[in-house]
Amino acid sequence: MRHTTFRFALAPTPAQVMMLDRHAGASRFAYNQCLRLVDDALAAKRAEPQVKVPWSGFDLINAFNAWKRSEAAGRGRCRDSFRLRNRHGNGRGCSIRVGEGRPRSVTLPTIGVVRVHDDTRRLRRLLRPVAQLDPGTGQSRMAPRAKILFATVSGHGSRWYVSLNVQAPDLHANRRHLPRPAGDDGFVGLDRGLIAFAVAATADGAEVGRFRAPMEDLAVANLITTGG
Helix, strand or coil: CEEEEEEEEEECCHHHHHHHHHHHHHHHHHHHHHHHHHHHHHHHHHHCCCCCCCCCHHHHHHHHHHHHCCCCCCCCCCCCEEEEECCECCCCCECCEECCCCCCEEEECCCEEEEECCCCHHHHHHHCEEEEECCCCCCEEEEECCEEEEEEEEEECCEEEEEEEEEECCCCHHHCCCCCCCCCCCCCEEEECCCCCEEEECCCCCEEEEECCCHHHHHHHHHHHHCC
16 A cells, blocks of 8 residues: 545635634644643753653643643744544544535535535545455455545645545556666766756765756756656
């Protein structure tokens, strides 16, 4: 299995925009408060080494919940973004769904069905149940080839986007990159610069080629980048 991301531009209603703003505001507030909790713990740890710093996600959740019950408060700034986990259960399947009701739509927890500008056909095809063998029992079953793990909703200017993190099947063997032969370092990058037009390097960072601006060097650099 592999992990990939599908990103869609949202077309929310005015009421949904208000809900997205509230979710982003709550996420922003929690992020900045957790950051402050870590900073305060690090400062206290310099004076008292036994102080515990809440590094893990669970530690931060516990520290944040404890802070909510206290009289402390604070707020800062970060970009408008929040994450929603894809929950399962209650007999309704996944809480994050694609193409429900209309093909170009994404269903998000609490927010509901939000229209998107982009075509969702590729993702819907991966999420459609198909006959496949159960790896545990070896029996045939109907199940999706992929599943959505979580959604990240972010605002950029006046637009909102949703990025769906998907656990998908491996690409067909014909579409995968061929492995390098043993001992073949090959070119792994080509950087453009000011002193030299382009510099080629191997996997260990060794410089193997430097090209100037004349047309013959540009042609060589083009062959390297395109593989021609």
